[in-house]
Amino acid sequence: MKISSRFAVAVHALLAIYALGDEYKMTSDFIASSVNVNPVIIRRTLLSLKAAGIVAVKSGSGGAVPLKNAADVSLYDIYTAVDCLDGSLFNFHENPNPECPVGKNIHSVLDSHLDSAQKALEDELKKTSFEDLLKKLDSLT
């Protein structure tokens, strides 16, 4: 099973807010037309980013603005902001048999390695800031 597209949508939305926010009012409709999803999806995404203190959204008059320097927001921050995985990235079977030497110890044997793998993923996401992404975007346009 994959990591939800909510993550990619949130990155896209925030990138748009950083890159186009000076030029346009970043309403959910506007962002939705760039991402090409329903505006409600964007509103929900913005709620997550708002809860994480990454953007401010004006209700009523509309428009999202960044609250942090692009250099201070990493892909990991977005990943946690829209988090859909509730702790561990890996699912585990519920009730390994405690009567069996393997079943009894499977967690002790395996958990730390899965945690390390997840941490490696997350550490890699921490390495990329929105400043990096914006620079790359600039170089392409």
Added chain:
Amino acid sequence: MKISSRFAVAVHALLAIYALGDEYKMTSDFIASSVNVNPVIIRRTLLSLKAAGIVAVKSGSGGAVPLKNAADVSLYDIYTAVDCLDGSLFNFHENPNPECPVGKNIHSVLDSHLDSAQKALEDELKKTSFEDLLKKLDSLT
């Protein structure tokens, strides 16, 4: 969304095959009672491991046996054997708007970073062999 428990189930099953295979005939029923899932789940798991050349399964008379040295099988091998993610770990929204400078370039900007993150996860999984896991299991029993 999380990585399917099929992965953890497969690791558990193979660990049992390595650790208990000399002592017991490793039928799907036997393994199922250690993992505590339906035997059909184990049969399907063994089919994946078989397709990856990691175990041999005797149809009819029954029983699974390892085909490789534990040192030569890593968690990554299992991860790919039972693969449920068909390429990328990250889902992506389907049709970013090509009329928008952000939508047009989102893949160019983001893909390589997501690939790196996934690769970091996978490289970490490559570091752990079943020999490591068996040693740890031994030390606990």
Added chain:
DNA sequence: ATAGTTGTAACCGATATAGTTACAATTCTT
């Protein structure tokens, strides 16, 4: 022949995702 086992098909229920419609509450503009 019989018993035990695998491989496989055909389901089921639960959950999560992604999407949609609708609308009250809010804010800005005039």
Added chain:
DNA sequence: AAGAATTGTAACTATATCGGTTACAACTAT
């Protein structure tokens, strides 16, 4: 103050996937 635009949110749908289950034909060994 009225009206327009926008957000926040509820309620719902459709679809996919997961994990599980029953059932049974094909196979193997005794």
